[in-house]
Amino acid sequence: MIDQSSDRRSALRAAFGFAATMAVGREVRATGGRQTADPDDQLRMFLRTTGDISGEQSVSWATGSIYAWTPGIGGSHLFDFNLFGVQRLTRSENGWLRLGRKAGLYVDKASGRPLTTWRNPFIERDVEVVHLNNNPSIIEIKTGDAAAVPELWTVADTACFIRDIFVTRPADMTVDDYPLYAQSNTFKFAELFHYFASQKELTESDAPSVAAVGSNTRIGNWLPWMEMGQRRGWLISQVHSKKMSAIRDLPRVLLDYWEKADPGVFQAPTAVTAPNQSSWSAFKARVDAKRAGARR
């Protein structure tokens, strides 16, 4: 049953809106660290940590592993994940626009090679892998709203920005219409981010972009291409991230694959031109297009 009090802003933040509004975390309080007097100043620090406020494109890379986990049964390491994001920060009427796109590869956990099919151990057959290509991924970040500024934790020289995103909402793909791909009629996930930078660098320099690393955990429904049907359990993705100085610094496996598959992924959008995409919305569009083609 869906809890109707489900946070609508969270749903927007989940990148299904046209330009989702970011309103995450809370104003800094006494949870360990310096209070910034001005929320807009704190927001600028966050943007300098996660991007580049000069308007130049910034690049981040993340890598990690993906697990199946079912309480009462246990968990297993399924495959690894290698992804990157490009983004450009521009001023908007209300604050900032983060114009971005994300692309990634699900890779074999032993060889590191991109998977084209994956042997699903639960259903004991091969499924076609659909790699991540979210184009675009755009968020509007409002200024003048302390509640919209990600929480900042500071200890010694560590500055850590925190984002916790929880989404529970009706699924795009229902079990009746997409029995192979939809785990449930409720789409649910939690996505948890930490971004780490040097407090000294943030406060003592005016650099529009500072060095940063981070950690991101997501727990949610199975990926639709896994064809898990309504099997009970959660998919857990755990990656660590780093802001890179340029596209050429990304791992070769990402460059080689995406240069051939879609070289446009290396350029952040310059304007809001299309609705945001997620793995689920892109997959649904793909299935719907296939079905429409078959009917012709």
Added chain:
Amino acid sequence: MSNLTPTRRDLADMLNFAGSAAAAESNFLADPAARLEAFVKTEGDTSGREHYNYTYAKCFTFIDGRSDRHVFDRELLMARRYLKIDGGWIRLHRESAIYRDPDSGAILTTWRNPFLERDVEVIDLGREFNRKYLVADMGRSLNIQMSVSGDDVYFRRQFLVSRRAELQPAEYPLHGSATTYDLSENHDYFTSRAALENPKVTSAPSRGSTVSISNWLPWMEMGTAPGLMIHHIRFAKIDGLTDLPNPDFVPALVARYPNAVKAPATFAEEDANSTGMGWYKQIIDRKRGGPG
């Protein structure tokens, strides 16, 4: 990504990110014992000196089909020492924590359970959690993954646990949430390659992130209500207690556990089998005047 014994893929990653010449020079990238020492230097201090890690967690519910809640925070101090032994290290580790109201930051002694709509007594954490890290266990029970990019070195420890619960619901209907104890826990550590490669540095600056997804905490008295807890935890190694940001934290810890800021002095072989839920069971049994 790798276990402590590098695979062909790990080596390819290292060459990709670290540069082939640099990789060849870096002992900790290839030698398992050196890699374990690098991890100890990251998590702790190879000199044997007592040191502290400070963590702060936001604690959430995660219930299928329902929206989730930020129910409380947990502020935790680890007092640790690492001792070199033949074939590895002993980690002497004490962790002590208080819980805070997520809005006011006030220290909680009771917590208003919004599902039960009644107050429950908070059990503050205060336990030893000593472990042996043996080179021989690396890639098996001691699974430490590593990757390198420029000066950034990243270690990960991942735990996926599903085992018989210490607190069985039949015997502990309020505190036992399932017949199995289920845990997915991931620790990410970020440190500097230059610090790891400097033989004069025994404790590399480090910070990181942990996400723990598990059954309800026993003291929440959720019984077998469906759902999970998520702890979203950030941590940093600190130079001393003066780095701690909340002035009421250490006094609150010491009032509850006088040894909270002291690493344990000794290691017993049975320490290696201790569990967090086992510790809760002891506390609950003591409060109830006996097990079951």
